[in-house]
Amino acid sequence: MLNAELLSDRLARASLQRRRDRETERQGRIFNDKMRTTGVDKEALDMQIKEKKKQEAAAKEEQNANDAKMLHNSKVAYILHSRQEKEKRAMKKAVDSYRHQYQQPWSQREYDLNDPERCRKTGVGDAQMMPPGLVGEDPDSKSRQQRQKEQLREWLIQQQSERAAGRHQQKLEEERYDQSRVEMASKALQLQSIEMERRKAAAIATKEYNLSMIEEKRRQKGEHNDKNNHEDSMNHLQGQLTGVDVEPTLSMVGVPGLCPSSDRRAPPEKPQQINQFQKYQIEEKKRMELEKKQEEEQHDRVRLDSARTALLIERQQARLNKQLRRHLDSTNVRLAETSKQQAPDIERGCIDDSFFSQFNTCSR
Secondary structure, X not given: OOOOOOHHHHHHHHHHHHHHHHHHHHHHHHOOOOOOOOOOOHHHHHHHHHHHHHHHHHHHHHHHHHHHHHHHHHHHHHHHHHHHHHXXXXXXXXXXXXXXXXXXXXXXXXXXXXXXXXXXXXXXXXXXXXOOOOOOOOOOHHHHHHHHHHHHHHHHHHHHHHHHHHHHHHHHHHHHHHHHHHHHHHHXXXXXXXXXXXXXXXHHHHHHHHHHHHHHHHHHHHHHHHHHHHHHHHHXXXXXXXXXXXXXXXXXXXXXXXXXXXXXXXOOOOHHHHHHHHHHHHHHHHHHHHHHHHXXXXXXXXXXXXXXXXXXXXXXXXXXXXXXXXXXXXXXHHHHHHHXXXXXXXXXXXXXXXXXXXXXXXOO
């Protein structure tokens, strides 16, 4: 009883096997590139092929018709050309025969108006001679060639003389130009010498004027000093007569450059105070010059330090910019590689057989 097989199971197994066979056959028919027709309108494709063949046949017939027409036109043109050439030859032949029959030399009255029958009277030997003056005979050829040679010689001589005259004229113009340039240079030298003399005279006059003014100032100063000396001597005598010792002080004498005074003479007494004051002025001036020089050196040092600091800051900024740029480039490259790795295979260009194996796994 266990080995017994039911009819329904056998029928189900046979039905399943038939479905599997049909599916296998269908897959073989669909997945075969040469025999596959699923999803394609075969009748439309056949109609398109027929239409294309008809169009090609029509185009070929039209091309053959055009070629035949062109060949026919060429033949017609050749026939017309040959016929035209034959007509020209026949017309020329008819004209020659007409001239031979009806236009003989003795019938041409323009040949010799005084003697129309001269051609009949002329013998055979004389008739073969060509009259002078016609084409092919030039009895004056030698004299004409001689005249042509003489004329050519005259032309050459004339051209040579014209060229020589042109060269002479150019040479004269160059000489005149050189002469004018020399004259202008000499005139410029003369003007320069006149200007130098004028400046020299003006300088001499200015110098003389300055010397005269200096002498005048010295003279006025000497007169003023004499006047002051006279007044001092009178005061001194007056003091001696009155019994009062007039002793000049520093305020009365007046130190130059410190306080003005009417008496500019050096005091007869106390020269040490004046020398000490002058030494003090000299030391003060030296001290001020030294302080000014030190201040300028300090400014120069500050300026150099500022320029050096600015240069160092600029170099440091350029170095930082370069480092930032290098870091940014490396980051961009790393991000590009990451995005390229994360992209699908079809975008990265890496497609193998496993990519195509995921399609058409089933006929449905």
